[in-house]
Amino acid sequence: MTARASHSISEPAAAIACVADGxxxxxxxxxxxxxxxxxxxxxxxxxxxxxxCQRNGCWAxxxxxxxxxxxxxxxxxxxxxxxxxxxxxxxxxxxxxAQTIPFVRSRFVDFAADSAGNYIERRxxxxxxxxxxxxxxxxxxxxxxxxxxxxxxxxSNVDTVHLTRAGVIGTLHVVDVSSNDPVDFRFELFAYAxxxxxxxxxxxHPVAIYAESTLRDYNTVRLTGRPRLQxxxxxxxxxxxxxxxxxxxxxxxxxxxxxxxxxxRQEPGNGSKIETxx
Amino acid sequence: xxxxxxSTAPEVDGESLSFRRRTVIIDGPDPIDKYVGGQLRLRxxxxxxxxxxxxxxxxxSFQAVQKYETGENRISASRLYQLSRVLDVPLAYFFDGLxxxxxxxxxxxxxxxSRKEAAMVLGTYYRISDPRLRSACxxxxxxMADRADAExx
Numbered sequence: 472m473t474a475r476a477s478h479s480i481s482e483p484a485a486a487i488a489c490v491a492d493g494x495x496x497x498x499x500x501x502x503x504x505x506x507x508x509x510x511x512x513x514x515x516x517x518x519x520x521x522x523x524c525q526r527n528g529c530w531a532x533x534x535x536x537x538x539x540x541x542x543x544x545x546x547x548x549x550x551x552x553x554x555x556x557x558x559x560x561x562x563x564x565x566x567x568x569a570q571t572i573p574f575v576r577s578r579f580v581d582f583a584a585d586s587a588g589n590y591i592e593r594r595x596x597x598x599x600x601x602x603x604x605x606x607x608x609x610x611x612x613x614x615x616x617x618x619x620x621x622x623x624x625x626x627s628n629v630d631t632v633h634l635t636r637a638g639v640i641g642t643l644h645v646v647d648v649s650s651n652d653p654v655d656f657r658f659e660l661f662a663y664a665x666x667x668x669x670x671x672x673x674x675x676h677p678v679a680i681y682a683e684s685t686l687r688d689y690n691t692v693r694l695t696g697r698p699r700l701q702x703x704x705x706x707x708x709x710x711x712x713x714x715x716x717x718x719x720x721x722x723x724x725x726x727x728x729x730x731x732x733x734x735x736r737q738e739p740g741n742g743s744k745i746e747t748x749x
Numbered sequence: 750x751x752x753x754x755x756s757t758a759p760e761v762d763g764e765s766l767s768f769r770r771r772t773v774i775i776d777g778p779d780p781i782d783k784y785v786g787g788q789l790r791l792r793x794x795x796x797x798x799x800x801x802x803x804x805x806x807x808x809x810s811f812q813a814v815q816k817y818e819t820g821e822n823r824i825s826a827s828r829l830y831q832l833s834r835v836l837d838v839p840l841a842y843f844f845d846g847l848x849x850x851x852x853x854x855x856x857x858x859x860x861x862x863s864r865k866e867a868a869m870v871l872g873t874y875y876r877i878s879d880p881r882l883r884s885a886c887x888x889x890x891x892x893m894a895d896r897a898d899a900e901x902x
Contacts, residue, residue, distance in 0.1 A: 510818070512787025513794065621812065628815065632799045 495521040496663040500640050501631055503660045507645055507730070509627045583680045591684050591705040596715070598700050608717045608736050610637040612698065615719045615732075626721040626730050637734075644733040646673070648693040649723075653686040665735060666710065666742030678707045692718045693728045702738075709745045713738040778820030785829075785843045790818040792836045806835050 502517035584590040601609035614633045615624075622628040626645075634640055641664035647657050654674050661669040673689065676682040692699050699718040705711075715736045720728040778786075793803055793814075800811035800818075807814075807828070816822035824832070833840045877883045 510787060510790055512784060513791045516791050622815075627819070630800050630811075630815075632794055632797055635797070636799075 497640055500643070500660060500663060501635075504629065504631055504634065504640075504645065507626055507659055508629050508631075581684070583684060585678070585680050587678075588709075589678050589680060589705070589707050591681055591703065591707075593684060593688070594702045594704075596700040596702055598698060601700065601717075606736070607638045607642075608700070608715060608734055611639055611719070611732075611734050612700075612717060615698065623724065623726075624720075624722050625724065626732075629721075629732075639734045642735045642737065644731075644735075646689060646731040646733060647729070648689055648731055649729040653690040656686060656689055659730070662735060665714075665737070666712070681705065681707055688716075688718060689731055689733075692720050692731055696720050696722070696728050706745065711740055711743050711745060713741045773821055779823070780820075781847065782823050783820035784847055785824060786818040786820040788843045788845065789824075789832060789836070792838055792842065793818075796836065798836075803835065807831055 498517045498521035502514045502521065505511075505514035505517060579595040581593045582590065598612060601612050603609050603613055611634070614637065618624050618628050631640075634643065642662045643660065644658055644662050645660040647659050650656065655672075656674070657672045658670060663669070670676055673685045674682050676685065688699060688701065698720065699716075701716045701718075702714075703716055704713045715738060717734045717736075719732045719734070721730040721732065723729045793800070800814040803809075804811045804814045813822065817824050817828075829840065829843060833842065874883060874886060877886065
């Protein structure tokens with residue numbers, strides 16, 4: 472479990488480590504999602520819980536049994552939401568370890584590189600290759616398919632409990648793509664648990680080829696209204712990124728794609744630094 | 750005396766007190782229904798129950814639960830009782846903090862109205878082309894405000 476924040480109540484701060492992936496960031500992400508879905512009441516409650524968390528100690532430690540870090544916490548936050556207990560880096564369940572995982576290699580590989588040594592390799596994967604429920608992206612895709620079949624597939628239809636069950640809070644971006652110009656796409660929620668610097672807009676990424684490829688992928692989903700699954704491997708400023716990305720479109724009441732949910736499953740080696748030897 | 754169906758928007762008309770019937774299509778969900786729906790959503794999330802889980806316990810579709818949560822559909826008294834049992838909360842939970850929320854909403858509406866009024870006053874004022882007449886208007890408004898202050902004192 473990654474300790475991302477530490478809070479103190481009466482104990483010294485060092486004795487208490489937040490056991491949740493993200494801790495308050497997790498609650499703030501939930502708050503943002505609820506806000507975007509139009510549920511102001513719940514959004515305010517999550518935001519207030521995060522604020523109380525900062526003042527009174529981490530709610531997540533109590534929710535997880537309070538046995539972590541050796542200190543007894545008295546979190547007063549009345550929202551006993553369970554924090555994501557999974558490691559941020561995806562590990563397949565034990566029963567699948569010895570099985571052959573069907574992996575359909577796509578012929579569609581897009582490769583881009585620049586003179587500074589940055590490169591991006593994007594490989595389109597077939598959505599059917601996602602495991603139905605045992606995988607964060609698979610769970611999310613199944614949930615989204617259900618929404619598309621039974622509702623207007625608007626973001627207001629999203630049930631955050633499914634997102635927490637999928638384990639994607641923290642690795643989920645929500646992108647506003649209501650503009651016709653991809654340059655104006657903007658992150659409404661930026662995944663806090665990724666080794667990426669938070670950006671306001673995808674185009675603001677310092678590596679131009681990465682910004683361009685991201686915008687192109689988002690725009691493709693906006694125009695086609697079809698989800699997209701990709702394996703991305705890239706080197707950006709001496710850091711290797713390796714992840715699988717699922718882009719899901721959400722519509723407005725007129726059936727136009729106005730928002731994307733971009734879920735990321737980190738693959739081995741993601742975020743590792745390259746020793747350049749200089 | 751006219752009878753009423755909805756209690757959120759009283760309109761005094763001579764001797765009779767009437768309430769305009771709200772509709773979700775025209776007015777949007779009733780703020781109280783929205784609040785109760787918000788409490789429902791919050792509690793459901795707290796215990797990690799999905800809309801489908803809750804719906805199956807009540808014999809409803811998840812879309813129906815969604816409509817309760819948005820306030821689009823009103824929750825009947827019997828349904829509220831069932832919800833309180835399933836979610837393990839007292840009935841009063843659904844209305845906790847409602848007074849404060851309603852007050853805040855009223856204040857927001859009032860400030861919104863005052864902003865609109867201010868815009869109207871300014872717009873009308875600048876439509877008067879004669880500067881002397883504009884000064885006269887200001888003078889009259891000032892006098893009226895002074896008089897109101899004096900009366901309240």
